[in-house]
Amino acid sequence: MKLYVVGIGCGNRNGMTVGAEKAVLESDIIVGYTVYAEQIKRMYPEKECMSTGMKQETERVELALRLASEGKTVSLVCSGDSELYGMAGLALELAVKYPDVDVETVAGVSAAFSGGAVLGSPLTYDTAIISLSDLLTPTKKIEKRLRCAADGDFVIVLYNPSSKKRADYLKKACDIILEYRSPDTVCGYVRNIGRDGEESRLLTLSQLRDTSVDMFTTVFIGSSETKIIGGKMVTPRGYRNV
Amino acid sequence: MKLYVVGIGCGNRNGMTVGAEKAVLESDIIVGYTVYAEQIKRMYPEKECMSTGMKQETERVELALRLASEGKTVSLVCSGDSELYGMAGLALELAVKYPDVDVETVAGVSAAFSGGAVLGSPLTYDTAIISLSDLLTPTKKIEKRLRCAADGDFVIVLYNPSSKKRADYLKKACDIILEYRSPDTVCGYVRNIGRDGEESRLLTLSQLRDTSVDMFTTVFIGSSETKIIGGKMVTPRGYRNV
Numbered sequence: 347m348k349l350y351v352v353g354i355g356c357g358n359r360n361g362m363t364v365g366a367e368k369a370v371l372e373s374d375i376i377v378g379y380t381v382y383a384e385q386i387k388r389m390y391p392e393k394e395c396m397s398t399g400m401k402q403e404t405e406r407v408e409l410a411l412r413l414a415s416e417g418k419t420v421s422l423v424c425s426g427d428s429e430l431y432g433m434a435g436l437a438l439e440l441a442v443k444y445p446d447v448d449v450e451t452v453a454g455v456s457a458a459f460s461g462g463a464v465l466g467s468p469l470t471y472d473t474a475i476i477s478l479s480d481l482l483t484p485t486k487k488i489e490k491r492l493r494c495a496a497d498g499d500f501v502i503v504l505y506n507p508s509s510k511k512r513a514d515y516l517k518k519a520c521d522i523i524l525e526y527r528s529p530d531t532v533c534g535y536v537r538n539i540g541r542d543g544e545e546s547r548l549l550t551l552s553q554l555r556d557t558s559v560d561m562f563t564t565v566f567i568g569s570s571e572t573k574i575i576g577g578k579m580v581t582p583r584g585y586r587n588v
Numbered sequence: 589m590k591l592y593v594v595g596i597g598c599g600n601r602n603g604m605t606v607g608a609e610k611a612v613l614e615s616d617i618i619v620g621y622t623v624y625a626e627q628i629k630r631m632y633p634e635k636e637c638m639s640t641g642m643k644q645e646t647e648r649v650e651l652a653l654r655l656a657s658e659g660k661t662v663s664l665v666c667s668g669d670s671e672l673y674g675m676a677g678l679a680l681e682l683a684v685k686y687p688d689v690d691v692e693t694v695a696g697v698s699a700a701f702s703g704g705a706v707l708g709s710p711l712t713y714d715t716a717i718i719s720l721s722d723l724l725t726p727t728k729k730i731e732k733r734l735r736c737a738a739d740g741d742f743v744i745v746l747y748n749p750s751s752k753k754r755a756d757y758l759k760k761a762c763d764i765i766l767e768y769r770s771p772d773t774v775c776g777y778v779r780n781i782g783r784d785g786e787e788s789r790l791l792t793l794s795q796l797r798d799t800s801v802d803m804f805t806t807v808f809i810g811s812s813e814t815k816i817i818g819g820k821m822v823t824p825r826g827y828r829n830v
Contacts, residue, residue, distance in 0.1 A: 361607060429705065431712070436826075459695040462695065475716075487741070498732055580680045
């Protein structure tokens with residue numbers, strides 16, 4: 347009668363929390379999106395894993411809840427964190443139909459943090475995290491949030507910066523941010539964080555505007571204080587003592 | 589010649605990543621703020637630990653860099669994540685004086701996520717993280733960010749919501765947010781996340797305004813979509829399919 351919704355981090359065991367690993371090991375069955383279910387299967391070959399495809403989030407959560415209601419201990423795995431752009435919210439919503447199932451959120455390291463660590467320390471201070479996907483948020487709301495985050499001089503992390511249908515979304519987002527920030531603002535991106543083929547690049551906001559990234563990329567836009575120090579993207583600490 | 593800046597999560601081993609634990613175990617010496625150095629000492633009693641007090645961040649980082657430059661493998665530990673309100677930025681800044689030392693950021697689960705998991709799933713979508721401490725950010729900039737985050741309908745997570753000198757900062761922050769959001773907005777807070785005496789509460793924004801919290805508390809202010817579902821704070825997933 348237990349469903350763990352588990353953030354498994356960026357893609358390797360080092361990026362998982364000890365608690366996430368315990369939840370997976372304690373579970374009778376693991377449910378996840380195909381890619382993450384396969385990843386867990388490679389890491390823990392003895393575990394029974396079930397998967398559903400992209401955009402089948404409701405089916406996936408229902409499957410996990412049904413298995414838990416049948417008496418199994420289940421881990422529903424999400425990449426990064428289990429809340430942020432993950433399945434914990436939907437699991438808690440749908441769990442009202444399964445009152446016997448105890449749903450527990452197990453936090454994980456989201457791409458803003460695992461990717462930030464690759465670049466150096468962009469996220470030293472106040473940070474806004476925004477997804478450019480309009481599947482679940484209206485475009486006007488995304489644009490408003492970009493404006494507010496840029497105006498507030500937050501370090502901005504962009505998730506889902508691109509897809510086949512949305513090839514120019516990053517360019518549009520940069521154009522909005524360029525209304526508030528210098529074209530020389532320090533930016534960076536990381537692709538395939540923690541996986542084979544991980545790559546990263548530092549660049550200016552005007553360069554980022556004209557760069558194509560794919561859906562496996564997380565984008566970082568510095569605040570007015572962010573610098574490149576020793577080849578790393580760093581938002582320095584403090585306005586009084588530096 | 590290696591310095592790991594390690595986010596150790598919320599306060600217990602389950603909240604640490606496997607990679608953070610490896611870095612600590614691989615290190616000859618651990619450096620941290622007194623509370624976190626003691627925590628590591630309890631978890632790994634065989635490890636040599638050195639600590640410095642509050643507001644001695646520069647001394648702490650210099651100590652860690654000096655030890656690393658003398659040939660030791662060092663972990664500089666931070667609670668939560670190593671970037672966000674952590675030491676990674678300062679370490680990368682000061683490391684220019686120690687060109688032989690390789691500084692590696694090891695990400696951790698920040699309180700927004702470990703605390704969010706306690707409350708349910710407040711952070712399902714776009715999130716703004718703001719510290720109310722004016723030690724390192726001017727008050728005017730903090731107020732501007734609160735306005736922008738509220739106007740953008742972000743879920744807002746407040747770090748350092750209070751201290752002895754700033755007893756009314758949370759009230760002031762709530763007053764700013766109340767210019768943009770309903771007094772009935774779903775809010776929550778978690779105190780001592782992952783530690784003895786962990787406690788959490790759900791309340792409205794108007795109730796939060798008149799609540800005293802301490803410096804060990806992380807505060808969550810829902811977006812216009814955040815609800816209480818089954819006793820948990822949940823930002824529901826999606827505007828099309830719910």
